[in-house]
Amino acid sequence: MMKRSYPSGFSKRQRKKEEEEKRQRHSGALLKFLSVPIDNATSSQAEGCDGTSDVNARDPARSSQSSSQFETDCAPLLLTTSTSTTPAEESSSTSPAKDTSTAPESEEAALTATLSVDPGLWPDVIYDETRCQIVRNGPVQIVDFDFPKNAEVPPRRFTKDNFKITKKIQRSWLLYSVSTDAVFCFSCLLFSKRDNALSTHGYCAWKNLAHHLKEHEYTKAHTESVKKWHDLQKSLLTQTAIDQTYQNLMQLEIEHQKAVIHRVIAIICHLAEQNQALRGTSNVPFDDRNGNFLSLVELMGQFDSVLNEHLKRIKNKEMKVHYLSPTIQNEIINLVGEKIIEEIMRRVKLAKYYSVIMDCTPDLSHKEQLSLVLRIVNCETSVGAAISEHFVGFFDVKDTTGRGLTETLVGFLQQHGLNISDCRGQSYDNGSNMMGHKQGVQARILQMNSKALCALQQSHTKSCCFRCSKVICYVYVLFWFAPTTLQSVQLFSATVGCSQATCHAVDFKNVVNNQVGSSNRQC
Incomplete structure (x- = not known):
């Protein structure tokens, strides 16, 4: 029997599943990579690792004024601080890969900037670069969080009082993981041999937690790991570490990659604003059929020093992670879309009252698509009162009845913090599922809010009349x-x-x- 020369269907599905799991683990990592923590701003200045000055020092042709102006225009929507992220969002948005033993140095340098504050999401194998970055960020103790209860009888849970030995003495090394509902030892997780629960998978036996923590504090392994932690922290702050030159080079590379991503975001936003396609028949740089996105990257590389250096590395095969793949493009589009929705919801909440415009239509794949538009009155001192309509997206609808469409609408409004009682208008087409007086969407919304008056879509009515007139003409011709x-x-x-x-x-x-x-x- 001849050996198969191509992968089987099972192996293809398995590889696709692994790629999807990897993508889910790294979801939100790009946004985390671009965020600038407020509490680390002063420490980065003390370390002397100012990325802008380092990049400009490497390339004198790049002026600081043009760099700051360009980065301001690139992606103002994505530059958010990590301190505004809740613990639950932090644990779900940033999930580094668990197995990084074979990760290349370029991926490791990018991973150090995307680490979560959740110790349960840290990789099993921690490299020196990652360890230095974690120590530089410091332990983050979660206090304002509703800790879940376990299945014991009676149920128990972790409390913020466990972070303290007494009222004045703090356990700065103790960390709580939202993803695993367990506690970890910060220093032992980074510097010990990982021979106990606090340094491996976490400790979650809340009944014996106080006794276990007291025993762990006086162990020799914990004492040595705490000493190594403070020594490394002091060396990083005073720039007296043995590998300080390597630390500076790594920080310089991180700032270079950030500058590249800023330009990539600017190109994607420009093409989306002009309603232009991003990709062509090829996704390879320096190909004649690689599409608008890569063509603009190559064009800007002729005049911008950062992209010029980046393209040189790609051409010389010095790097594999170049942030120009279709996966990165889709992730950036999704992130920008989420920020746009957030801005629309902010304006709607500022206006307080809104109207809803909905319509359903099948797409080419015969899936019912629900389009949703919110209509508000913007009251700005510079412009004055103006009516604005904001399209918030398409939604796949499986239940096209009045009940299913109403549940989709109400679910979207609740997801974004909008109250259905603030709705002051509805507008749909002539369909019975929309305009039905008993089971339609407008009747169900009126039951929830009697002030949400319904009006028929005039443009849709004119379109229906035009189509009906064409049908009458066809029947007339067929008759004769x-x-x-x-x-x-x-x-x-x-x-x-x-x-x-x-x-x-x-x-x-x-x-x-x-x-x-x-x-x-x-x-």
Whole structure:
């Protein structure tokens, strides 16, 4: 039996599943990579690792004024601080890969900037670069969080009082993981041999937590790991570490990659604003058919020093992670879309009252698509009062009844913090599922909020009238073309391709004549 020369269907599905899991683990990592923590701003200045000055020092042709102006125009929507992220969002948005033992140095440098504050999401194998970055960020203790209860009888849970030995002495090394509902030792997780629960998978036996923490504090391994932690922290702050030159180079590379991503975001936003396609038939740089996105990257590389250096590395095969793949493009589009939705919701909440415009239509894949538009009145001092309509997206709808569409609408409003009682208007088409007086969307919304008055879509009504007029014309032509002779029957059969229709054409014409005659007699 000959050996298979191509992968089987199972292996393809397995590889696709692994790629999807990897993408889910790294979801939100790009946004985390671009965020600038407030509490680390002063420490980065103390370390002397100012990325802008380092990049400009490497390339004198790049002026600081043009760099700051360009980065301001690139992606103002994505530059948010990490301190505004809740613990739950932090644990779900940033999830580094668990197995990074074979990760290249370029991926490791990018990983150090995307680490979560959740110790349960840290990689199993921690490199020196990652360890230094974690120590530089410091332990983050979660206090304002509703800690879940376990399945014990009676149920128990972790409390913020466990972070303290006494009222004045803090356990700065103790960390709580939202993803695993367990506690970890910060220093032992980074510097010990990982021979206990606090340094491996976490400790979650809340009944014996106080006794276990007291025993762990006086162990020799914990004491040595705390000493190593403070020594490394002091060396990083005073720039007296043995590998300080390597630390500076790594920080310089991180700032370079950030500058590259800023330009990539600017190009994607420009193409989206011009309603231009991003990709072509090829996704390879320096290809004649690689599409608008890569073509603009190559064009800007001729005048921008950062992209010029980046393209040189790609051309010389010095790097594999270049942030120009379709996956990165889609992720940036999704992130920008989420920020746009957030800005729309901020304006709607500022205006307080809003109206809803909805319509359903099937797409090419025969899936029902629900389009949703929110209409508000913007009151700005510089412009004055103005009516604005904001499109918030398409939604796949499986239940097209009035109940299903209402649940989709109310679910979206609740997801974004909008109250249905603030709705002051509805506008739909003439469909019974929309305008039904008992089971339609407008009737169900009126039951929730009697002030949400409903109005018919005038543009949709005109479109329906135009289509109906065309149908009447076709029926009129068909009526006068109704075959009554053998030659006309043959011509009609060859044109329409349906013999049954021609057989009943004479009856159809007679019926219409009778109806017209009776209507004339009534008139």
